[in-house]
Amino acid sequence: MHKQLTSLHGTGYLRPDGRKGVRNLVLVVYTVQCASHVAHAIADHEPDTHVIGFPGCYDNQYAIRLLLALARHPNVGACLCVGLGCEYTQPQRLAEKIAESGRPAEWFFIQDTGGTANSIAKGKRLIAQMRERLRSVPQVPLAWADMVIGCECGGSDATSGLAGNPTVGHFFDALVDAGGTAIFEEIVEAIGLGDQLLKRAATPQARQEIDAAYGKAVAYCQAVRQYSVSPGNFAGGLTTIEEKSMGAIAKSGSRPIQGVIKVGQAPPHPGLWLLNSVPDEHFMQFGYTNPNDTEGLMDLIAAGSQVVLFVTGRGSVIGSPIAPLVKITGNSQTYHKMEQDMDFDASRVLRGETTLEEQASELSRLIGDVAAGEPSKPERLGHREYFIMYKHQDTPSLEQGCRQ
Amino acid sequence: MNSLETNKAFRIDSHDNVATLLEPAYTGQRLVVVGALPVNLTAAESIEAWHKVALTAIPANQPIIKYGIVIGVATRDITAGQWVHLHNCHSCFDERSSTLDLHSGAPQDTTYA
Structure with a gap:
């Protein structure tokens, strides 16, 4: 079916937990919006230093889990946590x-x-000290089996389901066959495909997890009385949510699904995984499952993706901190209009100039270069957007406490 | 390139009974379907780019297949070369979609009083 992946040619930074990073970064984490200016000023003019933070003063279990997953990401070598001093979220406990x-x-x-x-002076001093210690991180050969790669789509058009997402799907099949880990998300955009997803469950346990996640997504859509499809999609030629869903799910390829992970969890073993970002129905109701593309990318990075893929038909100018983002479009006009932002032109298959298999193999070579240290286009342009929000995926059962 | 003679459509899976037009099509135009299982057919009406064209006759209540899966059900008889959209196909989930304006997708069931 697909071509075997060419071996990776780069080295990875070996972390104590055995995972390998493709970057060796210092991360500054702020624990409330009040500390965000100082955090960004610390990282200013420090090319290997990225910033993330949580805006709220009141803490949130979901956000803490997400911050810790990002701070212990394989691409991160050291971390500085900066608080104002009166917020709920505790920088000391994060640092510990x-x-x-x-x-x-x-x-x-x-x-x-x-x-x-x-504070800026102190922060700069601390990251300079930590950077010294990053030099001794062992660099080891990197294989596809060491890679975790997440993909989401946004700014989709008809080409996303025809060219962009299927190209990633073919790449994901090859990645999984090479022993690597692939993650796809946006289960609210899988409505109508419950049977297709269940059929692909690798184990009875995975089947149960997919069934629960899918059921929750359907309940979410019914509760908010909205499916992830809009007038623009219909005018653009999509007729049903099932059709739009299949275009989105095409990025998952065809391999068995090993199970469902929540935000902030890493896949426990290689293979293809479904990331469920649908919030629990809590006292604030469901909240938003994916308020913007950056939020979804942060979820994929928090799952340990060393490189993330973004498929866009209409075009997008986002990037990400921590893990380099590779942007793929199936729309040739978008590619040519926004070539400085778009890493990969997947539109050639629609013109009959190449096959999905060949395109997926070209994409894998590009990802291999980025893993070896070549900056992706968003990285080169300095894009490091992040978004961490209040959400609940830990709601205690209704029998507990005073929520009875 | 758009020509009055022929035009391209893309079939994703060999089981599909619809293909996606890569360019707008006009009544009577010959369509070259590329992708899985290439075929030729004639557009029975004008159809916008990125919309779907029926590759075969699809009787009412029969599945519309794209990506090799059922994306909806025909609400009336469809002939080969016809446009497949909200007017002749409905979702098995989102019942609201078949009430939307055929061309703009705009909702028509919300009252603006």
């Missing part, structure tokens, strides 16, 4: 957990450090 993973980790409160300028 990150240090337990074998990474250099530091923290401080801006209120204790004496304001903006002193």
